[in-house]
Amino acid sequence: MxxxxxxxxxxxxxxxxxxxxxxxxxxxxxxxxxxxxxxxxxxxxxxxxxxxxxxxxxxxxxxxxxxxxxxxxxxxxxxxxxxxxxxxxxxxxxxxxxxxxxxxxxxxxxxxxxxxxxxxxxxxxxxxxxxxxxxxxxxxxxxxxxxxxxxxxxxxxxxxxxxxxxxxxxxAPKTAYRPSVDRQVRFLGEAGQAQLAGARVAIVGLGGVGSMIVQDMARLGVGELLLIDSDKLEDTNLSRVVTAFFRDVARKPPKSKLAARYARQVNPSVRCEVINDDVSYEGVADRLVDCDFIFLCADTMRARLAVNAIVNQHLIPAVQIGSKIHRAEQTGKLELFYSAVRHMRPGCGCMLCNGLISSSRLAIEEKPDEEWRAQNYGTETPNPSVITLNGIGASRATHDFLMDFVGTDVERPTAGYYMYDVFKGSWSKTNLRQDKDCSECSDDAESRFARGAAVRLPCREKTGRPQTIRARMLSLLRNLWASWIGHSAAKLTDTAQ
Ligand SMILES: [Zn+2]
Ligand SMILES: [Zn+2]
Structure with missing residues (x-):
């Protein structure tokens, strides 16, 4: 070999x-x-x-x-x-x-x-x-x-x-491309198109946002997709999941299979690896290590924790996308209305440093699936979500991917957290901050930065108790407390469904 x-x-x-x-x-x-x-x-x-x-x-x-x-x-x-x-x-x-x-x-x-x-x-x-x-x-x-x-x-x-x-x-790789992408090759060049054809891109979470990203990746001509989601299609998804159709609803197929079917219908030569499971399990998260880029469109903290670790441990770029529509409980007044696109790059300030991984939610999610789902759904009604807002975040994220990954002659801003606030009608940027002794992204001797497979990912084992998360919880809590101040609890969670 x-x-x-x-x-x-x-x-x-x-x-x-x-x-x-x-x-x-x-x-x-x-x-x-x-x-x-x-x-x-x-x-x-x-x-x-x-x-x-x-x-x-x-x-x-x-x-x-x-x-x-x-x-x-x-x-x-x-x-x-x-x-x-x-x-x-x-x-x-x-x-x-x-x-x-x-x-x-x-x-x-x-x-x-x-x-x-x-x-x-x-x-x-x-x-x-x-x-x-x-x-x-x-x-x-x-x-x-x-x-x-x-x-x-x-x-x-x-x-x-x-x-x-x-x-x-x-x-540099060279690949023959399909005539269907001719118009974009006139912009990206043949080398750029070959870069896309040679890429393996993961989409974690295939609901409202993730399904739109599958659509863009398939039409751009990305060569290989890793599609991860543990959910099945529900009737209420049809208003947002663009890879699903009315005839699918009765069968309730896994969203991951719908995504693969859609991608293959657009581009028969795309290679799809389909995982109908949760990314926070060790064997599932490990598959991300071979990817060139990760789109994180799952709602859970444990998904953020796993992907945040992979970005820093294996030096793989990613982006997290989420939307939020929040009404005040008493008055019903809209308080939060935004779409967020958060670039994740290794060694320069991670989701933990920036207060986007909540220890209390991780603790809830650490419970066995049935238990935490019951707890989650028992106390929360489903979050409001609408395709138009999902589309803003999904398109921004895929366009950023294209500009950053293919390397055109367009000037690019530095990585950061971008938010489209519907009230303001404009994008704002938050620069990444970094804790100098962060357990995930710093160059501290104990950090997982660039350690590859030498340290275990903070993931659950498929059977038994989730010991890996538990073992890391103390150091996470310490870091979280330091970064907590200044971040409201409402900003911590958003949805990609
Ligand atoms: Zn020399
Ligand atoms: Zn960090």
Whole structure:
């Protein structure tokens, strides 16, 4: 099997490294990155960059009179020992002046041959390697052992935009596209369309909002959809679930199957993985790890908790969409009327930091399904919901996905929480705040940031008590208390149904 590797960066680590390599002096600079290795059956191995250690010119990194750069032995040793102790992959980084294509030089390869067998002895089973940067390209020489090596498949930088880098433009995927998308190819270009055709996109929650997102993804020509929802169609869904028709209501089919049927009717070549279950179960949430993008349109806190963890742990971009129509109990006056689109990006302020995961609701949801449903429905009437408001959030989210994922020449705002307030008739933006010791998104030693499969997701087990959530509850409560102030309880929940 081809073991070319994928590499993923979050924005902060990317910016720190890129600024160090290209400060504008035209010279070569160096660093070491330490990355978590994620190996998945039938998939390319993936490296998630967790730490960047820049080499100070002159002290940690010098260039010989012949122009060959060399890291100081003490710098290498410190980083390699840390890699071994933390079970991270050591990657030596330097830059070339090249632009869209980059390769290691013969001198680079010769230094790998001299140095890496000894480093492999130190790391005791963890691979080591080198990363060379061009301005818009990258290549890797990863040593699994003294005899087995891999190159780069692609590198993904998950910042506001999702940037993809290859060792040369020749490595970028090319796909024939259906004539039906001709008009959008005139805007996105063939490379952009190939990016969509090669993408695996998850839609979690296939009610009012999620079904509209399926519609857009299918018509855009996204190659693979992961469709997750545990609910069956009800008569009251027909006013909002655009993948359902009147003839379906009597059979009450799973919403996930309706979504797949719709997507295939639009685009017969779309691949659909259908999961008729709750995303907060371990085996279900795990399927999101292979996705390029996640749309979170489920109403529960436990779904937010799981997806928030996957974003930060596996460096996968996501967006959460919800709407709210709330009337005052006494007067019936409309108090809240909005659609929210919340961008989720790793390492830069998560739903926990921003007060959007409620511990009290998590505690209710932690109960067995039947019990919490009874409690939920016993105290609450169904939330008001209308297709027009759902459409505002769904279209904003899919349009943002298109702009951020495909990489057009359109200027993009930074990630944040966007809200369309119907009273004001306009969008407002809340910038993401980050707790510096957040258990999910900070670079704290205990954080799950870029840890991949090295830590368990905060998900329920299929049988028995939901121990994973329980075990994490204390640290969650501590974080929540700090971020609680300033967030009203009403803002915490919204619906995507
Ligand atoms: Zn070089
Ligand atoms: Zn956070």
């Amino acid at each position: 081809n073991r070319d590797v994928e590499l993923r960066f979050a924005q902060a680590q990317w910016d720190q490294l890129y600024r160090h390599l290209y400060p504008g002096d035209g010279c070569e600079h160096a660093a070491v990155v330490l990355a978590t290795l994620v190996e998945r059956p039938g998939q390319s191995p993936r490296l998630l960059v967790r730490e960047v250690h820049v080499a100070q010119d002159g002290a940690d990194y010098g260039v010989s009179p012949q122009g060959h750069g060399r890291l100081a032995a003490t710098f290498i040793n410190r980083a390699v020992v840390r890699a071994r102790n933390e079970r991270l992959v050591y990657l030596h980084v330097h830059n070339h002046a090249s632009d869209q294509s980059v390769e290691f030089s013969d001198v680079d390869f010769a230094s790998h041959e001299r140095g890496y067998p000894a480093l492999l002895d130190i790391t005791k089973g963890m691979p080591v390697g080198a990363l060379v940067f061009g301005r818009r390209s990258m290549q890797i020489d990863l040593w699994w052992s003294k005899t087995e090596r891999s190159e780069l498949k692609h590198c993904t930088v998950v910042s506001s935009r999702i940037q993809r880098l290859y060792s040369s433009p020749m490595q």
